[in-house]
Amino acid sequence: MGMELHAEKAGCAEMEIAEITDSDLFKLVRHALKSALQGDPDQYEQLLRVMHPDEGVLPDVALLVTCLKALSGSVSCLDIVHHKSLIASILQMSMWNYGTDVMDALMEFNISLAASSGQYVDLCLEMLVSNFMPPDSFISLLNQPPGILQKGQVIDRVHSTLTYIAKLLPLSPLRLERMITERMPHIFTKEPNLVVGTLSSVLCSLLLEVPKFLATFPPPPPPPPSPSVQLILIYVENMLKLESGAIGDLVGRTMLVAIMDKLIDLDVDIAWDDILQEDFTKGIFDMELGDLEWPMDDGQQNGDELQISWMERYFSGNLNAQKLDSLIVLTFEHLNFCKESGRLSQVFHTLLQSFQQTVLMAYKSKFAQFVLFYACSLDPENCGRRFADTLFHKFKSSKYPEWRMSAVAYLASYLARAKFLPISFVAEYVESLLEWCSTYCSNQGGSINPKAHKEFYAGCQAMMYVLCFRMRSMLAIPRIRSRISKHIEDILRHPLSPLVVCLPSIVEEFLRLAKVTHLDVPDNFVSSNLLESELSMAFGGRERLDTFFPFDPCLLMKSDRFIRPNFVYWSMVRSSYDNDDDDDDEGTSDEDDIEICTAGNGINIPIDGAARSYDQDLDEFGNKMSKMSITPKVGQWGELQSGMRMPSSLRPCPDSL
Amino acid sequence: MEALKECRANLVVNLHPSNAKNVETAVYRELSSLLFKFNEALDGVVLTYEPKFSSNLARILPGIHPYFGVRLEAKLLLFNPKPEMLLEGEVVKVGEQSIHIVVLGFSSAVIADEDIREDFKYKIKHGKEVFVSRSNKKHRIKVGTTLRFSVKNFDEEILHICGSLIPDNTGNIQWLETKAEESQAYRFANCEVSIHLFHSITPPHAFSDIAALQKRG
Numbered sequence: 001m002g003m004e005l006h007a008e009k010a011g012c013a014e015m016e017i018a019e020i021t022d023s024d025l026f027k028l029v030r031h032a033l034k035s036a037l038q039g040d041p042d043q044y045e046q047l048l049r050v051m052h053p054d055e056g057v058l059p060d061v062a063l064l065v066t067c068l069k070a071l072s073g074s075v076s077c078l079d080i081v082h083h084k085s086l087i088a089s090i091l092q093m094s095m096w097n098y099g100t101d102v103m104d105a106l107m108e109f110n111i112s113l114a115a116s117s118g119q120y121v122d123l124c125l126e127m128l129v130s131n132f133m134p135p136d137s138f139i140s141l142l143n144q145p146p147g148i149l150q151k152g153q154v155i156d157r158v159h160s161t162l163t164y165i166a167k168l169l170p171l172s173p174l175r176l177e178r179m180i181t182e183r184m185p186h187i188f189t190k191e192p193n194l195v196v197g198t199l200s201s202v203l204c205s206l207l208l209e210v211p212k213f214l215a216t217f218p219p220p221p222p223p224p225p226s227p228s229v230q231l232i233l234i235y236v237e238n239m240l241k242l243e244s245g246a247i248g249d250l251v252g253r254t255m256l257v258a259i260m261d262k263l264i265d266l267d268v269d270i271a272w273d274d275i276l277q278e279d280f281t282k283g284i285f286d287m288e289l290g291d292l293e294w295p296m297d298d299g300q301q302n303g304d305e306l307q308i309s310w311m312e313r314y315f316s317g318n319l320n321a322q323k324l325d326s327l328i329v330l331t332f333e334h335l336n337f338c339k340e341s342g343r344l345s346q347v348f349h350t351l352l353q354s355f356q357q358t359v360l361m362a363y364k365s366k367f368a369q370f371v372l373f374y375a376c377s378l379d380p381e382n383c384g385r386r387f388a389d390t391l392f393h394k395f396k397s398s399k400y401p402e403w404r405m406s407a408v409a410y411l412a413s414y415l416a417r418a419k420f421l422p423i424s425f426v427a428e429y430v431e432s433l434l435e436w437c438s439t440y441c442s443n444q445g446g447s448i449n450p451k452a453h454k455e456f457y458a459g460c461q462a463m464m465y466v467l468c469f470r471m472r473s474m475l476a477i478p479r480i481r482s483r484i485s486k487h488i489e490d491i492l493r494h495p496l497s498p499l500v501v502c503l504p505s506i507v508e509e510f511l512r513l514a515k516v517t518h519l520d521v522p523d524n525f526v527s528s529n530l531l532e533s534e535l536s537m538a539f540g541g542r543e544r545l546d547t548f549f550p551f552d553p554c555l556l557m558k559s560d561r562f563i564r565p566n567f568v569y570w571s572m573v574r575s576s577y578d579n580d581d582d583d584d585d586e587g588t589s590d591e592d593d594i595e596i597c598t599a600g601n602g603i604n605i606p607i608d609g610a611a612r613s614y615d616q617d618l619d620e621f622g623n624k625m626s627k628m629s630i631t632p633k634v635g636q637w638g639e640l641q642s643g644m645r646m647p648s649s650l651r652p653c654p655d656s657l
Numbered sequence: 658m659e660a661l662k663e664c665r666a667n668l669v670v671n672l673h674p675s676n677a678k679n680v681e682t683a684v685y686r687e688l689s690s691l692l693f694k695f696n697e698a699l700d701g702v703v704l705t706y707e708p709k710f711s712s713n714l715a716r717i718l719p720g721i722h723p724y725f726g727v728r729l730e731a732k733l734l735l736f737n738p739k740p741e742m743l744l745e746g747e748v749v750k751v752g753e754q755s756i757h758i759v760v761l762g763f764s765s766a767v768i769a770d771e772d773i774r775e776d777f778k779y780k781i782k783h784g785k786e787v788f789v790s791r792s793n794k795k796h797r798i799k800v801g802t803t804l805r806f807s808v809k810n811f812d813e814e815i816l817h818i819c820g821s822l823i824p825d826n827t828g829n830i831q832w833l834e835t836k837a838e839e840s841q842a843y844r845f846a847n848c849e850v851s852i853h854l855f856h857s858i859t860p861p862h863a864f865s866d867i868a869a870l871q872k873r874g
Contacts, residue, residue: 026754073754113759115750115767118815168749168757171764171816173694473829 029070033077044086052089061102068105075109077115087113087120089406091127095154096134101532103153107161115168120143124165125176129183132238139227142234155238163246179237181258185232187265187320229322235508236262236327244341253350259331264370266324270366320631324367325556332374332562339378348375348383353528360394360406363543369410369550370563373418377566380420384651388414388429395459396436405545408433412462415549416469419568424472426466427480433463434487439608441494448497450539457539460491460498461546464510468575475517489520501535503546517626658745658761660738660808666699668708669734671718677725680715684708684727693763695813697753701735702762702816736761738808745830748802753779758804759818764784764796766818768806778818796832 032043050067053059068090071078078087091110113125119521131154134142167171189449236259243252291296338344355372359365376384391414394407402469411433415426440456449629450457467474467484475481492499499507500524514521540546554560691703708731715725738744746760756773758766777788777798778867779818790796798804806820806827 041760073752076754076771110754112752115691116755116769117767118812118817121817168759169815170759170763170816171765235684242860 003322021496025070026073030074030077033083037079037082038041048086051086052243062149065101065105072109072112077110081357089121094135096150097133097140098458100153103157107157110161111164114165121169121172125172125179128162129179130159132235138232143224143228145235157569159241159245165245173247177251177254181254184210184258184262185235188271191279192481216355217582225322225326226319228319229326232323233326236330255349255352257354262328263324264358266320266361266366267365268362269320270318305479307423324559327368328556328559331371335375335378339500344379345382351375352386364548364592365550367556370554370559373551374562376418377420384421392429392432402543402545403454408458408462409545409548410550412465413549415466417551417568419566421472426470427474430463430484433459434484437463437491439485445497448501450501450535452537453496454541456496457498458502461502464502464506467514468509469505469568471513471517475519476630485520501539504533545588658741659746660736662735664733664735665734668731669728671724672728675722680727684729699735701737703733704736706733707732738811739807740810741843742808743805744808745803745805748798748800748804751798751800753790756798758817764816764818766820768820768822773807795817796829798829805830805833
């Protein structure tokens with residue numbers, strides 16, 4: 001490492017040496033450090049100025065690299081008290097602001113310092129963790145080619161340094177994982193003050209205000225995510241890289257659990273009340289009212305456009321929804337990577353544990369659970385079964401009724417919506433639910449008591465909900481049909497009267513479908529024509545677990561693109577039953593080819609999301625949004641009057657969005 | 658290794674009432690929390706534990722949550738290096754200014770250049786960094802070497818050791834043991850010579866006479 005120093009560039013009188021060797025340089029630096037300890041700070045201050053030049057003076061890169069390398073060899077001479085300013089000035093340097101030479105020298109210094117003494121370990125790890133995120137001034141460059149290149153260079157170096165430090169200091173990952181979780185950006189982190197960011201947002205808002213005639217031109221590219229979204233994204237990207245990296249076995253579990261915790265934090269921060277207040281929900285709700293016509297003025301957008309504009313408006317305004325959506329997508333991509341590298345089962349084990357401790361316990365989580373759903377879709381035979389087994393086990397054996405009800409709500413929603421599950425698999429769990437309910441009935445007497453038998457009613461409702469989605473496919477297999485028929489009538493006719501207590505909307509749809517598929521169920525049940533009853537509210541409790549369907553269509557736009565190909569929408573199921581009705585009443589309809597039920601292979605619904613454009617996806621997303629609820633036909637069931645508007649959602653609140 | 662010691666400790670583990678159904682698991686979980694941390698009361702880093710439950714009774718503590726204290730005796734293996742102790746570990750990095758070692762797979766140690774005796778010279782051989790003894794070129798320290806070094810100080814929070822290669826009985830263990838065997842063999846050889854000399858001086862029958870006398874006695 002011989003290096004020529006130019007005196008005018010160096011700016012240091014004592015360093016005006018034409019050519020110096022490594023050992024000379026080490027001696028110089030060591031002398032400067034030792035002199036400072038003995039009360040002669042001149043050379044030390046010159047060294048300090050190299051690391052931390054005055055404002056307006058650009059650092060001399062060659063001199064900086066040389067001094068950093070010399071300091072790396074002299075760490076044993078550093079004193080944490082006397083050389084505090086020098087150590088601080090180096091450890092506060094952001095790698096994002098320098099080229100690769102300085103980055104390498106910084107990392108070399110970091111490793112030497114961390115391994116030299118225990119008192120520097122935390123400082124060095126903190127420096128590396130702080131480099132997970134760029135400084136505020138760099139955020140606007142993150143989506144440009146030079147920024148992307150710089151990001152790769154920084155992150156690669158940071159992670160290789162962390163791995164090397166873990167090799168030298170085997171207990172350092174323990175400190176690192178604690179540090180990473182503590183420094184993770186908070187959900188209420190304020191937006192960094194960026195000049196460029198502000199300008200770009202002003203430009204974006206101006207673009208949105210352009211006159212209508214400009215809409216004929218190609219639309220402008222979507223604005224970049226807000227700075228705080230970008231910061232948390234890059235931080236989590238680093239956490240996931242650690243999870244799959246060389247020290248993943250040591251810190252990976254903590255990283256995944258911390259990410260799931262963050263997802264649930266963001267999830268619970270998005271209240272349904274926010275969505276309820278939007279006009280859009282009224283629109284979609286009205287559109288689901290059977291055959292009612294959508295009141296549209298001449299100048300009004302049609303329903304789909306309204307939904308899309310609502311989604312855009314909602315998500316552009318809700319920072320935490322944007323963060324959550326982006327983080328879930330990042331996690332999905334990581335799960336894909338884990339599958340390719342054969343680590344999905346191991347990662348899923350951690351996710352499942354985290355799910356049981358946080359998501360399952362959270363009050364009506366809305367989005368975080370889709371991480372598990374997607375992982376199951378990648379490996380239905382292993383992950384998919386483990387998920388269902390865990391939920392069923394929780395339902396059977398948890399301590400508290402609320403946990404059991406929550407678990408069975410997840411199980412029902414999962415079995416109903418997961419397109420990747422074979423019908424035999426779904427039938428297996430429906431049979432298990434039936435057996436559980438049947439055993440409960442045989443052990444219990446008495447009459448209706450929603451509060452005392454809430455688990456039983458939750459189990460019955462779950463079973464009926466799954467059958468609403470899967471009945472036709474399941475009953476097509478004689479073996480499954482006979483098993484279901486064996487128990488179901490006894491349960492439904494039991495004095496506990498599940499048909500009276502469970503959500504009327506589900507009960508009605510179940511009975512309607514049972515009639516269509518000729519399943520033996522009580523045929524003298526009188527519909528209450530209500531979306532929910534006092535009895536269902538009573539068994540749902542204050543938490544309203546009777547109306548909790550966790551895997552209803554995902555509202556997050558980016559995440560939905562991953563979920564949609566593996567998802568059963570109600571419109572796909574309903575159309576087939578509608579066809580049956582139409583066949584009976586009017587003959588065939590033009591929706592005959594929407595659903596093909598194949599025994600043993602699940603519901604075969606032709607959707608190819610991967611090959612579509614974003615706009616097509618968005619359009620379809622909007623269409624699916626409007627067709628996900630069960631809408632009993634007027635006059636077909638019960639006493640629906642022709643002029644009566646019956647809210648037909650399976651979920652009576654806008655949860656069914 | 659000098660820094661390892663085994664001790665028996667009488668412990669009281671206070672458990673939350675929710676653990677009453679599975680006390681043993683809860684005790685193991687509490688003991689696990691001691692691992693790889695310096696404990697002042699025990700004066701060392703706990704490496705292993707083996708609890709022994711002598712009673713199924715526990716004392717309930719007064720308070721809002723009735724925690725209960727389980728008494729047990731635990732056999733613990735502790736690690737507590739003191740200055741001047743000799744430790745052994747694997748070299749993981751060699752540089753001109755320092756040698757880095759990992760002891761027992763968890764504790765890191767560093768030997769700075771001023772703590773490496775003059776006998777060792779830093780060299781780069783075949784692209785690999787190595788310290789070679791000037792007095793015996795077979796005595797080398799490189800990555801992967803099992804090294805014996807003396808303790809200068811021990812950071813109890815980070816479990817980081819500063820070591821030294823100044824004492825003569827430190828260095829590459831393989832070389833030190835070979836040297837010890839050679840010197841022992843040399844001593845044996847000298848001893849055999851002296852026995853032969855003794856045999857030659859004392860006639861063989863003298864021994865049998867002594868044995869006969871002992872039997873009679």
